[in-house]
Amino acid sequence: MTRNPQLDAHGALRHLLSIEGLPRDVLVNILDTARPFVSVTEREVKKVPVLRGKSVFNLFFENSTRTRTTFEIAAKRLSADVINLNINASSASKGESLLDTISNLSAMDADMFVVRHAQSGAPFLIASHLREGISVINAGDGRHQHPTQALLDMYTIRHYKQSFTGLTVAIVGDVLHSRVARSQIHALSILGVPEIRVVGPKTLVPDSFARMGVRVFHRMEEALKGVDVVSMLRLQNERMDGGLLPSAQEYYKSYGLTAERLALAKPDAIVLHPGPMNRGVEIESSVADGSQSVILPQVTFGIAVRMAVMSILGVG
């Protein structure tokens, strides 16, 4: 197998495509770099000149206002020029033009591409066709990875729990189709979390996930017992049409995070959600807005973490 395409010959980060295969110190370095950026976002002048003169292209082949916006804010706070491109996959006369699009944009002196694509692995394909010096940040590819989301989750966990080494973390919901879950599983393992649990019905959490080094649960009550962190996943509407789940109501009945269920976790357990939330489907409103919820701090940290990733790639 070829060398991990995200690292250069010296093991430094060249692209951020996947959490898998990244050394622990690369992850820790991103989290450490993010820390001072959190305070930047609290200052009156929210800009640092780290990426001045650099062009960041937000390349979204799949719609996402939220993620695109956070990347845009992060890049602008680093003083980069940001170009947003929403490329509707259907109008982009399918994939043939994918690499053509990329070569065209590279010719416009891009320094960084932030890519979201509906197909797993698309950012790898793009990265392999770029000349030296242009970086790719994966902003979500199919079911595969969403590395900056996992990194901001790690930042949040570290912020509240200080260390990773004694934690039990439960990831709840549609793990099968979730790039967030895959990224989190890798990040948590690399950072030394001893017990990662995934929970959901067998149609969304197949037993094959055990091969990724996690404990597979199908009963919410068992999975939440004694955990330090509950990471909820968003349930896509198309999963609720009867093919994988009978209905949203029944899902909530079995897997919704209610106050009652959260009480099974440790008293100081925190609740994460990558957003956007389906209140009453995967999470009870009182939990989402409750004292254990860190969902809004996640958003703030998300900008700092994305600034950290961009600055490491842009300066590197």
Place this chain on the structure above:
Amino acid sequence: MAHPAAAPLVIQGGTVIDPVGCREFKADVTIDGGIICAVGRVPDGFRDARRIDATGLMVCPGLVDLSARLREPGYEYKATLESELAAAVAGGVTSLACPPDTDPPLDEPGLVEMLKYRAQTLALSRVYPIGALTQGLGGERITEMAELTEAGCVAFSQADHPVTDTRVLMRTMQYAASFDFPVWLRPQDPFLARGGVAHSGEVATRLGLSGIPVCAETIAIDTLVTLARLTGARLHLCRLSSAHAVEQVRAARASGLDITCDVAIHHVHLCDIDIGYFDSHSHLVPPLRSVRDRDALRAALADGTIDAVCSDHTPVDEDAKQLPFGESEAGATGLELLLPLTLKWAAEHSVDRPTALARITCDPARILGLPAGRIEAGATADLCLFDPLEDWVVGPRTLVSQGKNTPFSGLPMSGRVRHTIVGGEPVFSRAG
């Protein structure tokens, strides 16, 4: 006639591999009128015949490939009959069966006649079309199998298209059985495989690729075996991919059912781990499965449970491969890799050379019902002469096929074809 009875030819000083008799020996091979007339001492009267010096070369029957897509008609931008038959003879393949998934599909006698005629005009490898089992490969209406057979079809298949309706499947098998037409099917439940692009296993889970579970294959085999027993159809299972499938074939035979099966050469060497970082060249149909599955296929090919190995040659254009894994077109070029990859398997698995070559010569010929794949007096002079020691590197420049798509690109191979003879006539030569 495409291969006219050729002038006498003597192949001198080579080592003959006889896959039927399972032996290797030094012998001259004398050919006259397109037929082998002697293996051993050159008979009198051939002193002035043309000669090929085969010193240091192995002389074996021309390869018989059970599946090579030539892309005509319809996909000429991917490959043409000219380019792919040139690749076939460069790979020592003298007879090949081509699946019906052309555009339009091979469901109409005129198309088959045209294909046969075009191939004969080129006078390279012999082409044996496989007819569509259902019209347009649509899985609904039976094709004119008798007419298609008359036009030159040797078997009937759906290629990679499903027959979703089990009743239609049963009726096509009943109909084919009435005339003893062979039915070649790749076992895959279309519902379980829907949307899948890789083996449901650790790699697909990790990479977030939608999976095709092993049960998509095994459930289909159960259905096909049941229907074969019921209808009496001559069933050939194409492209097995899993250890469990091999067990099912053993069990079916043990219970008295006469079925045959094959595997693609890629699946003898590769597994899902070879997808690496989304390498679309490892996007194959059926999907590359686990190491355990691959090892079971290797063993089954050695012990004869799997009758034959084929190239499953599928030239794909660069544009269709340079896409995210799930959007890329499946398939790999294979005609020129069939021989070296079979030799590689034989060396790694300690299979003797004649037995290994049987899987790409006389065994597939038996499935096709052809007298090919033999090297003996009276046999048709379709031969492959190769240098077993010549090393070469797979790449766009070393491949003749228009399809350069292969997971083996950049890898070294041992064993290279030097001469290919069809009907007593040298149709390909490569300097050593």
